[in-house]
Amino acid sequence: MVVEQTRAAALELLAALSPEQRSQFTVPFDTPDHQVWTYLPGDRPGVTLGSLDVGQRALAMRLLEIGCSERGYADARSVLFTEAVRRGLAQASPGTAVDLGSEQRYFLRILGDPSGDGPWAWRINGHHLALHVTVVDGAVGFTPQFFGAEPAKVQSGPHEGFRALPVEQDLGFGLLHSLEPDQRAIAVVSDEAPGDILTRYDPIADPSVLRRGLPYGDMDGGQQALLSRLVGQYVGRAAEPIGQRTWKEITDHGIEHLTFAWAGGSEPGTGHYYSIAGPTFLAEYDNTQNDANHIHSVWRDLQNDWGRDLLAEHYASHG
Numbered sequence: 659m660v661v662e663q664t665r666a667a668a669l670e671l672l673a674a675l676s677p678e679q680r681s682q683f684t685v686p687f688d689t690p691d692h693q694v695w696t697y698l699p700g701d702r703p704g705v706t707l708g709s710l711d712v713g714q715r716a717l718a719m720r721l722l723e724i725g726c727s728e729r730g731y732a733d734a735r736s737v738l739f740t741e742a743v744r745r746g747l748a749q750a751s752p753g754t755a756v757d758l759g760s761e762q763r764y765f766l767r768i769l770g771d772p773s774g775d776g777p778w779a780w781r782i783n784g785h786h787l788a789l790h791v792t793v794v795d796g797a798v799g800f801t802p803q804f805f806g807a808e809p810a811k812v813q814s815g816p817h818e819g820f821r822a823l824p825v826e827q828d829l830g831f832g833l834l835h836s837l838e839p840d841q842r843a844i845a846v847v848s849d850e851a852p853g854d855i856l857t858r859y860d861p862i863a864d865p866s867v868l869r870r871g872l873p874y875g876d877m878d879g880g881q882q883a884l885l886s887r888l889v890g891q892y893v894g895r896a897a898e899p900i901g902q903r904t905w906k907e908i909t910d911h912g913i914e915h916l917t918f919a920w921a922g923g924s925e926p927g928t929g930h931y932y933s934i935a936g937p938t939f940l941a942e943y944d945n946t947q948n949d950a951n952h953i954h955s956v957w958r959d960l961q962n963d964w965g966r967d968l969l970a971e972h973y974a975s976h977g
Contacts, residue, residue: 704765747762831926
């Protein structure tokens, strides 16, 4: 269902674009920069949300809505809203129409041909938001996935007190504070948090750069439930079939191998960081910049970033 809905939405968007827009929007699936991405400000290849008209932008957001769960879509809109607040855009002001794509420099791109039988992909990429959706033979890959926010909590103005991506922080602190002293001695790998996520925006995530931390198998039932909920904050952003498949992969490879590592302060307002890692799953959360009011979070699938597993099966079965 998700695959066909995604295909239909992509084709509807392409049909609504001008020839010039389509030439910027589409590239071959094997384009050399297929796995080049970043969450920093700046230009990317593709067409920006802000360059689309209202109808085209609605179709683009429909692609995002289909690929995400209801919460994941709300989180993505929260990132766009926070960016608008940060930049002081009129669309974030009270009493104005909230069109989160207007004036926004988030770049959309389609790789390959959604109307054909071969693999194809679409992505949205800009400051603090990066989703890479790969469609192969009736299955979907959803990573690399990055969500961030600056500010994490709006400190002044009409939106004072608004928090972006609050649950990732709250569950992380909740799990940390639930640990017994001997567990905490293992989970806390450094008194100082790194200045950013350690895997950065590398095309292939390297789990060896992370410290191991406390294994799931060494936690009690309540702590395990908290860690499971925290993992769910990341995989639960994907449309339900994608999230379910990811969770099955985590459990099939042994959920007891998941580890939770913490670095930095133990209270909000101090720089803090955590990572969760297992044989197939990696997530990082960092909130250190701008006086610990600037979130970077990432989910990497160590087997299926960019649809690698799906593509391997496709090419094996198609010669």
